Amino acid sequence: MTEKETERKKETVGSLEWLNRYEEELRDMRHELHRYPELAMQEQRTSQYIVQKLKEFEIPCRMTGETGVIAGLTAGEDLPVFVVRAEMDALAIEEKTGLPFCSAYPGRMHACGHDANTAVLLCLAHVLSRNREKLRYNVRFIFEPAEETGEGAQFMLDHGALENPCPAGILIFHFANQETRAMEIQKSISTAAIGGLRVEIKGKASHFFQYEEGIDAMYAASRLVVAVREINDTFLGEHPFVLAFGCMQAGAGRNIVSDHAVLEGSLRTFSKKDFQGILAVLEKRIKEIEADTGAEIHLEVTGEIPPFVNDHALVEKGMPIGRKLFGDKCYLGEKPFLAADNAALYAEIVPGMRVVFLAGKEGEQAYPVHNPRFDIDEAVMLDAVKFLFAFLTKDGE
Amino acid sequence: MTEKETERKKETVGSLEWLNRYEEELRDMRHELHRYPELAMQEQRTSQYIVQKLKEFEIPCRMTGETGVIAGLTAGEDLPVFVVRAEMDALAIEEKTGLPFCSAYPGRMHACGHDANTAVLLCLAHVLSRNREKLRYNVRFIFEPAEETGEGAQFMLDHGALENPCPAGILIFHFANQETRAMEIQKSISTAAIGGLRVEIKGKASHFFQYEEGIDAMYAASRLVVAVREINDTFLGEHPFVLAFGCMQAGAGRNIVSDHAVLEGSLRTFSKKDFQGILAVLEKRIKEIEADTGAEIHLEVTGEIPPFVNDHALVEKGMPIGRKLFGDKCYLGEKPFLAADNAALYAEIVPGMRVVFLAGKEGEQAYPVHNPRFDIDEAVMLDAVKFLFAFLTKDGE
Known part of the structure; x- marks a missing residue:
């Protein structure tokens, strides 16, 4: 054959x-x-x-x-x-x-x-x-x-x-x-749907002996990391999801109030509705932390994938x-x-x-x-x- | 002359x-x-x-x-x-x-x-x-x-x-x-009395799609930063003091649970008694955060000056x-x-x-x-x- x-x-x-x-x-x-x-x-x-x-x-x-x-x-x-x-x-x-x-x-x-x-x-x-x-x-x-x-x-x-x-x-x-x-x-x-999250936080540097003169960007970033865990624990979505940050770079020295912090993470959901809903809660928490700390927080959602x-x-x-x-x-x-x-x-x-x-x-x-x-x-x-x-x-x- | x-x-x-x-x-x-x-x-x-x-x-x-x-x-x-x-x-x-x-x-x-x-x-x-x-x-x-x-x-x-x-x-x-x-x-x-503070936190990496498999070192670090602010607000010392972290490096990527975080900061007090008292409270909070998160937290006090x-x-x-x-x-x-x-x-x-x-x-x-x-x-x-x-x-x- x-x-x-x-x-x-x-x-x-x-x-x-x-x-x-x-x-x-x-x-x-x-x-x-x-x-x-x-x-x-x-x-x-x-x-x-x-x-x-x-x-x-x-x-x-x-x-x-x-x-x-x-x-x-x-x-x-x-x-x-x-x-x-x-x-x-x-x-x-x-x-x-x-x-x-x-x-x-x-x-x-x-x-x-x-x-x-x-x-x-x-x-x-x-x-x-x-x-x-x-x-x-x-x-x-x-x-x-x-x-x-x-x-x-x-x-x-x-x-x-x-x-x-x-x-x-x-x-x-x-x-x-x-x-x-x-x-x-x-x-x-x-x-899952996924969006990269990049958060830039602007504070104000000051030597620790005048700590109260500064605005602590790292503190604001830490508040946000803790808030994000709370969102994971409390948000009622249609499906499971993960909102988390994977890395933080903040500050310049051990004796100086950090004037800059960067957080990178991602949001993973199984529906666009959850994605938008969770993002809205995150933005609300960011506003609250800005008001509490005086830091400027900028959230960027990158490479969003459905x-x-x-x-x-x-x-x-x-x-x-x-x-x-x-x-x-x-x-x-x-x-x-x-x-x-x-x-x-x-x-x-x-x-x-x-x-x-x-x-x-x-x-x-x-x-x-x-x-x-x-x-x-x-x-x-x-x-x-x-x-x-x-x-x-x-x-x- | x-x-x-x-x-x-x-x-x-x-x-x-x-x-x-x-x-x-x-x-x-x-x-x-x-x-x-x-x-x-x-x-x-x-x-x-x-x-x-x-x-x-x-x-x-x-x-x-x-x-x-x-x-x-x-x-x-x-x-x-x-x-x-x-x-x-x-x-x-x-x-x-x-x-x-x-x-x-x-x-x-x-x-x-x-x-x-x-x-x-x-x-x-x-x-x-x-x-x-x-x-x-x-x-x-x-x-x-x-x-x-x-x-x-x-x-x-x-x-x-x-x-x-x-x-x-x-x-x-x-x-x-x-x-x-x-x-x-x-x-x-x-x-002031001053001591450099270096905190190393060990977690466990995991891709975010298996977030719960990981231990988030950055989250533990953030909890500690927030706790430190609370200590500043609540500790009743003999004199004013500043306990603060100035920088954080945590994590490796935006999609991975951070398995490592480093915080650097300092403690400034006007008496040795305050110094020891605040350090004791800090150590207590570290133990609590370890228990809550599963992360291992190691605090080192460096270059202590009276x-x-x-x-x-x-x-x-x-x-x-x-x-x-x-x-x-x-x-x-x-x-x-x-x-x-x-x-x-x-x-x-x-x-x-x-x-x-x-x-x-x-x-x-x-x-x-x-x-x-x-x-x-x-x-x-x-x-x-x-x-x-x-x-x-x-x-x-």
């Missing part, structure tokens, strides 16, 4: 095992990407690698800015477009996995699985390009930079990622490792495919994550679905994402390719 | 105007010292200048460590020793006075008058060396490094500054500028001399300063008196000490020399 004939044979029995032949290529691509992690908006080497691979696969693509890549696979003029997105950026973390393909760059690491995401999307593009006749959609592949900083999705949208034509939907996916080989699709809300809400029809379509691949290890999730993904900006424009592939390594301790020892069971990457392949082709029907 | 005869003539009329001839030398020395400010324990050039001048004046001296200098003027074997101290160190401040003799070193400035103090002490040594027959004491001159960091006095004590023999007393002085030509001696307590209490007999002797020189502009102060001077360590061993010379410039805005525009009316330096001269000689009787 020719290769094509073998593939068709397997297909007829409803199996996707013929895709296993791509496993080595998939692993190799992940290793290469893992070895050269690049921070947000600096993904030059990564994007060049992607472009080179797409060229090998004979899939047309274009750069967006210096590091984003959009590729398109056309199966038929009349087919709707469907988008699959992978992130490309790494984190400023010193890798401690000890993997043979571990980061070649000190202080940088793919600790959020974006290496796997990019490898999966490249592999998917390869497989689909060789099986165009099965496609139900023309597929657009978005390789997104700067997801970690919350900039990437807007950047890609600004470069027309969802235009000409507007797609029928978008799939995004994520690797986690709290459980071995499984997958999960949230029934509705998948990730919640990612899975589209009902896409979930209806995705769950049976997941069940076929993972059996009862494909979960319909009820409890969303307080993590955020800027891909929610895409899902505000077109129907979207976020899939989580659980890829804990059998018998090994799982370190969570953003940990210097984060790793996944690479075998699940192939399951991800299979799921996405099935979702986009006749094989998923 | 010979010079000696002229001096005696003026002396007989109870005037110290003959000292005016030293004014130019005094200014020149201050300008030279002001031009080359050196930070604590780095006063190499300054100490070399002092040693060179003392050599010119034929006054024996010895170095203590690399930058301290102790000189001795002997007038008679049976006379008691009296000490006068001047500080030598400058501050890490970029000078903005625009003076013709302003700092030659970027980012360093004599903004606490130690240039004037050293010049006055050198001039005093010169004058006394030429008028030994008037001396009531053998005089020891202490040129102290590192006053600003609170290290200098202990350093000089470790080098035997008050030994062989133990002196009868010590005079220290300070230039301020909130008023034109005047002086002040505090009736009893002159400067209050400088003026000796009654020295004040009784000093006030009439001050009145003779400054008239009703010589004040007997009732309200001490919450500033501290590590010279209090000397005054715990021997009777001490601290004199403040007020040297605001007529018709000019006065910028306080530690301000990049701090300056003084140099004419008052000569008044300081006169006061000290009179105090140590028959002329003060």
Whole structure:
């Protein structure tokens, strides 16, 4: 039998095992990407690698800015477009996995699985390009930079990622490792709304021997940190939320009233209503603290991202495919994550679905994402390719 | 008349105007010292200048460590020793006075008058060396490094500054500028007890989407800052005091529970009893916050300095001399300063008196000490020399 004939044979029995032949290529691509992690908006080497691979696969693509890549696979003029997105950026973390393909760059690491995401999307593009006749959609592949900083999705949208034509939907996916080989699709809300919070507080310096002449910016900042904890304990929202500050820099010396303080934090909610409601309470408390202390407090909400809400029809379509691949290890999730993904900006424009592939390594301790020892069971990457392949082709029907 | 005869003539009329001839030398020395400010324990050039001048004046001296200098003027074997101290160190401040003799070193400035103090002490040594027959004491001159960091006095004590023999007393002085030509001696307590406070707080990091897994060190730090304000408002001490933190560094990112916070501040009181009492309350509040938050809080009290209490007999002797020189502009102060001077360590061993010379410039805005525009009316330096001269000689009787 020719290769094509073998593939068709397997297909007829409803199996996707013929895709296993791509496993080595998939692993190799992940290793290469893992070895050269690049921070947000600096993904030059990564994007060049992607472009080179797409060229090998004979899939047309274009750069967006210096590091984003959009590729398109056309199966038929009349087919709707469907988008699959992978992130490309790494984190400023010193890798401690000890993997043979571990980061070649000190202080940088793919600790959020974006290496796997990019490898999966490249592999998917390869497989689909060789099986165009099965496609139900023309597929657009978005390789997104700067997801970690919350900039990437807007950047890609600004470069027309969802235009000409507007797609029928978008799939995004994520690797986690709290459980071995499984997958999960949230029934509705998948990730949280998030806004970065930056608070600048202006006081007035004075030597401590004239303490009362000063306005203590650090004291005002501390009052705000305490107030924020109270808001967490008392605000009655629709859903759980987290309002918190992660860092403070205040003052200049041990004997001088601090004239300046900066707080940085974030607000995570599962609905825009909660987001706005909590922000309003925060602003009220800020006004009170200003009145009490005399300090000037300026709150800036940065990089606001809405919640990612899975589209009902896409979930209806995705769950049976997941069940076929993972059996009862494909979960319909009820409890969303307080993590955020800027891909929610895409899902505000077109129907979207976020899939989580659980890829804990059998018998090994799982370190969570953003940990210097984060790793996944690479075998699940192939399951991800299979799921996405099935979702986009006749094989998923 | 010979010079000696002229001096005696003026002396007989109870005037110290003959000292005016030293004014130019005094200014020149201050300008030279002001031009080359050196930070604590780095006063190499300054100490070399002092040693060179003392050599010119034929006054024996010895170095203590690399930058301290102790000189001795002997007038008679049976006379008691009296000490006068001047500080030598400058501050890490970029000078903005625009003076013709302003700092030659970027980012360093004599903004606490130690240039004037050293010049006055050198001039005093010169004058006394030429008028030994008037001396009531053998005089020891202490040129102290590192006053600003609170290290200098202990350093000089470790080098035997008050030994062989133990002196009868010590005079220290300070230039301020909130008023034109005047002086002040505090009736009893002159400067505050002070202790540096360093608080290290250990929490547990966790991404905000698992906020409850973390222990928020910054929250514990903020609670402590708020608690400290309450202690200031509620503690019933013998005297006024200031307990405050001046700076905080906490956390690593806007999305991560801070696992580490550092607070630096100080406690200033006018009595050891208040100092210990307030510290005990602070420690109690720390225990409460530890119990509430789960954070580990470590308090370190550094560089503790006692209050400088003026000796009654020295004040009784000093006030009439001050009145003779400054008239009703010589004040007997009732309200001490919450500033501290590590010279209090000397005054715990021997009777001490601290004199403040007020040297605001007529018709000019006065910028306080530690301000990049701090300056003084140099004419008052000569008044300081006169006061000290009179105090140590028959002329003060």
